[in-house]
Amino acid sequence: MxxxxxxxxxxxxxxxxxxxxxxxxxxxxxxxxxxxxxxxxxxxxPYESYSQAVGRVLGNPATAFSSVSYVSPFGIQELREQVAHWRGVPVENVLVTNGAMNGIFLAAQTLIDPGDTVLVESPTFPFALNIFRRAGARLESIALHAGGIDLDELEQRLREGRRYKLFYTIPDFQNPAGTLTSAEHKSRLLALADRYGFAVIADNPYRELWFDHEPDGFPDDYRHAERYSPLYEIGTFSKTLGPGWRVGWTIASSDVVQRMSVIRACVDGNSTALGQYAISCLLQEPYWFxxxxxxxxxxxxxxxxxxxxxxxxxxxxxxxxxxxxxxxxxxxxxxxxxxxxxxxxxxxxxxxxxxxxxxxxxxxxxxxxxxxxxxxxxxxxxxxxxxxxxxxxxxxxxxxxxxxxxx
Amino acid sequence: MxxxxxxxxxxxxxxxxxxxxxxxxxxxxxxxxxxxxxxxxxxxxPYESYSQAVGRVLGNPATAFSSVSYVSPFGIQELREQVAHWRGVPVENVLVTNGAMNGIFLAAQTLIDPGDTVLVESPTFPFALNIFRRAGARLESIALHAGGIDLDELEQRLREGRRYKLFYTIPDFQNPAGTLTSAEHKSRLLALADRYGFAVIADNPYRELWFDHEPDGFPDDYRHAERYSPLYEIGTFSKTLGPGWRVGWTIASSDVVQRMSVIRACVDGNSTALGQYAISCLLQEPYWFxxxxxxxxxxxxxxxxxxxxxxxxxxxxxxxxxxxxxxxxxxxxxxxxxxxxxxxxxxxxxxxxxxxxxxxxxxxxxxxxxxxxxxxxxxxxxxxxxxxxxxxxxxxxxxxxxxxxxx
Structure with missing residues (x-):
């Protein structure tokens, strides 16, 4: 070489x-x-709706230039507000990302220093493992059962003094195992995170695609945090509108969102404006989504x-x-x-x-x-x-x- | 906290x-x-052309699904080929990125370990400095004059034993200083890079927007490298078609392009498919661009x-x-x-x-x-x-x- x-x-x-x-x-x-x-x-x-939405955005003098120009690294305000409203959080807690993967990457960048230990479910999504390894993390795993990991086992490890920088979980319709976690499970997990000082990256690309019951959410007091919360909730339009839009989001403390947005200014500046405007236009239509x-x-x-x-x-x-x-x-x-x-x-x-x-x-x-x-x-x-x-x-x-x- | x-x-x-x-x-x-x-x-x-191109892509059964689905981390083949043809390089040397900024970021990731020294022009584009600092680089600068940096001074530093991991330059219509470098300057710079073992990131977002004469290019033998070349040429449609598309490119050795594409699989997977297909559709129309x-x-x-x-x-x-x-x-x-x-x-x-x-x-x-x-x-x-x-x-x-x- x-x-x-x-x-x-x-x-x-x-x-x-x-x-x-x-x-x-x-x-x-x-x-x-x-x-x-x-x-x-x-x-x-709905390709025809997509095409019409792009046409409306580019045909409207109020949005034409913005939709092909630089936009805020947080995402365009309209889409942030729509996601915030839909997911039941304040707009300051929402960051628009290039798909869920980019949310995991930016969350990893805000949290991981080389040598930090990241706890993951076993089995889990291998692209996330790659992100954590690339950031210099050591990986430790915990077996997944029906209903999520065994929180008694996690608490035992923590009591024994083991420490994690973050726990990466796919809480609903886990990839690959399909497991779903309950409100009680989510709540207890966050209480442990709070008590023992680790972050929770909850990667949830399939959440909307439930068959019979909507999955339980995380407790609101962790999702509305003005400053610090352990929870980084990651979502995306990739599975519902298509991955080629590259539009996802992360819901986290306003301080975390702020830092992630500054980091992304050194990665690619911002997500595609045209995709954000088009999706925002589609979401405006009552009941369309x-x-x-x-x-x-x-x-x-x-x-x-x-x-x-x-x-x-x-x-x-x-x-x-x-x-x-x-x-x-x-x-x-x-x-x-x-x-x-x-x-x-x-x-x-x-x-x-x-x-x-x-x-x-x-x-x-x-x-x-x-x-x-x-x-x-x-x-x-x-x-x-x-x-x-x-x-x-x-x-x-x-x-x-x-x-x-x-x- | x-x-x-x-x-x-x-x-x-x-x-x-x-x-x-x-x-x-x-x-x-x-x-x-x-x-x-x-x-x-x-x-x-040309907002109307943009709208029509998106409509054609989404209305064509051959491209509708692909344009909102996952695509190759290298970029879609059609657009890679168009950029390769236009810029006069083999397709294997072209990586599509989320704007030029993402190209600088990915190039920095392939090159910089913490503690490496990056040489930059003074003055220079501050977002690039941020990217290099974030990657852990030490920065050293060299004054910019009319026609580029003083290559005698650079050679003197190298002869004295100073070593750089990479030199970041904005070769044409430099931001902020507006300087332009000649074919001879570009060629001698790469010969120094070759001899003393440093990479050259040539960030060129304004290259196409010349007033009277097209800027000189880099020598072809560095641009067609099948394996290793010091040159990372970074371009973008941001200044010509609009930054909101988030579609840029990096031209580098095929081996570099391969590695940058694997790294991006841990950053956001791939660039927006819809934007790539729409731009490719526009570039197909003879003389449109x-x-x-x-x-x-x-x-x-x-x-x-x-x-x-x-x-x-x-x-x-x-x-x-x-x-x-x-x-x-x-x-x-x-x-x-x-x-x-x-x-x-x-x-x-x-x-x-x-x-x-x-x-x-x-x-x-x-x-x-x-x-x-x-x-x-x-x-x-x-x-x-x-x-x-x-x-x-x-x-x-x-x-x-x-x-x-x-x-």
Whole structure:
């Protein structure tokens, strides 16, 4: 390597890709069924409304120039107010970000110094792990159960003197495990954060996409903090309006929001103005967003049910999973003895031309680092949001054909 | 401060705002003339074309979903190819970024470890200084002259054993000083970078907005590097199509582009897809961008000339400046003995209700750190891009009325 290409420590230690690749080629001429996606359904997004909103913003002399000019690093005031009103917080607590990922990054920058310990759920979203590692954090994990992590175990660790700079959680329709936490759980978690001095980054991209019941919220006294609160709530329009807008938000103390906005002035200045104005224009139309959300919930509920029923038909009792109650994913425990890191298993899936996301992609530990720890190679994540029910049934059938009797 | 609000070192050391505020209120009832802007002229941007392009992208089944979905962290292929073709480099050397600022940030992340020394021009763009400081860099500066820094002085420093991780330069229509560097200067700079092992971040947001002659380029053998080259060329559509799109680019070695794209996967994933598709759609129309650039060059040339002539009328020989040859700014040396950090001077400007950007905003040294060094309080930056010629003349008249005879 040339001397002038001497990279930074960060650039020289980029790590493995967050999602482990399936290392076998697929065979055969049947069309692929791709169950890896974490994207909205292409057939439900209202492109015509999007186009009209952009047209209105650019056709209105009051917004045309602003929508293609520099805007506040906090986000445009109209959109901040709409998010604040919708999420039930004061506007000073809302920062507009380039998607939820950018919220996690900026939160990490406000909190993490090299050597700080970040506690994460196991399994969890691997892109967040990358962000924390890149910021120089040491990672520690705590197992996820139905209903969230075991808060008794967390309290025990804290009582024993273990300290964390922050706890990263995906509180509702967790990615990949689909777990949902209750109001009591959220409240007790924040009380622990308050008492033992750690921040809580609550990454909640799927929150609006519930099937039967809206998830419980965090207690208001942590969400309306004028100065300091441990809570950083991260949301996004990526799963409801589309990730290509790159418009998300973070709800945090006004002081945190202030600092995050100054940091972003050294990252990219501000989020796209045109996207913010267009989304704000759409949200102004009474009930427009509510109606879209209702349609999306119905669509994803139907798709989840089709997948669940096909998996039960194909596998019977051979697999274990919780039925999704929202979000985009089903976390499938494979039949006894089957591991996704086994080349024979990968061969069998390739022969069926069906793609799923490897469970070990979501393990917080580096492979081989701690053999006592769960590696989740006995799980796969199935994304049901992007495919019609017919394809989901086909995918479930092929998974069963590949895996039943393989162990 | 609560223990859980313990911020990172970064968040606790956010520093002064990059532009020093004028600390006097303005008085009187005459309308403000604001000469601080670095934004395109609101009356030349083609909002109708923008709206149509977004409509075409969202109305086309081949692009509708992609334009609101996740896209490659490198940028969409169509736009990368268009930028590559236009700028005369292979597509592998092009990364799409969230504006030029994001390119500087990502370049800094690939290069800087805490303690590295970054060399900058004096004066220079303060937001870049913030990015380098935030990455933990020590800053050293080298004085800018007409035609760029003195490369003999740079070579002398290098021969004496001083070493830099990177040199940050704004090669054409420098912000704030307006200097332009020649092909020979660019070539010799890169030869020094090659020989002494430092990277060159060439931030060039104003490059396309020349008045009479297109600026010289960097030598092709540094711009087509398949693996390693010291050159990171940063460009943007912010000054030509509007900053609100948040679409810029970095041209660098394919290996650098690869690493920058992986880093951005931990910052925000990717740039806005809709903006990329819309701009790509606009660039497809033959001569559309060329015609817009021609109109912009003519408009800004006329505005610069109006400002220059009004300053000469108002000040005579009392001020010193080079006539702008492109870009958005005029760097005005104030009349002998007048300093912008003098409250009487600020009062005089406030009474005239005219705003300019303080020259000391562009000094690389922290105030008071090195008294031997230039602080540029004897300069102001005047932005001429955003105001009609009438307002520029009015602004120049008011500046003269405020400052003549004040020393």
């Amino acid at each position: 040339s001397v002038y290409a001497a990279y930074s420590h960060i650039a020289n230690n980029l790590g493995a890709p967050p999602f482990l690749p399936l290392n076998r080629d697929r065979v055969g001429d049947v069309p692929l069924v791709n169950l890896t996606g974490g994207v909205p359904a292409a057939d439900i997004l 509510d109606r879209l959300l209702e349609a999306e919930r119905a669509l994803y509920r139907g798709r989840a049910q089709a997948l669940v029923s096909a998996l039960r038909t194909g596998f019977g009792d051979a697999v274990a999973f919780d039925e999704p109650r929202g979000g985009f994913f089903l976390w499938l425990g494979l039949p006894q003895g089957i591991r996704i890191d086994d080349p024979h298993v990968q061969d069998a899936l390739a022969r069926q031309n069906v793609l799923v996301t490897r469970g070990d992609s979501f393990a917080p530990e580096q492979p081989g680092r701690d053999p006592a720890h769960r590696d989740y190679a006995d799980h796969v994540r199935i994304g049901f949001s992007a495919l019609p029910e017919r394809d989901l049934r086909e995918g479930a059938d092929r998974l069963a054909a590949a895996l039943i009797g393989l162990a | 609560s223990v859980y609000a313990a911020y990172s070192h970064i968040a606790n050391n956010l520093g002064a705002p990059p532009f020093l505020p004028l600390n006097r209120d303005r008085v009187g009832d005459v309308p403000l003339v604001n000469l601080t802007g670095g934004v395109p002229a609101a009356d030349i941007l 060329d015609r817009l650039l021609e109109a912009e060059r003519a408009l800004y040339r006329g505005r610069a000339q109006a400002l220059v002539s009004a300053l000469r009328t108002g000040f005579g020989d009392a001020v010193a400046f080079d006539e702008p040859r492109g870009g958005f700014f005029l760097w005005l040396g104030l009349p002998q003995g007048i300093r912008i950090d003098d409250p009487h001077v600020q009062d005089a400007l406030a009474r005239q209700n005219v705003l300019v950007t303080r020259g000391d905003s562009f000094a690389p040294e922290q105030p008071g750190r090195d008294p031997a060094h230039r602080d540029y309080a004897d300069h102001v930056r005047i932005g001429f891009s955003a105001l009609p010629e009438r307002d520029l003349r009015e602004g120049a008249d008011r500046l003269a009325a405020a400052l003549i005879g004040l020393a």
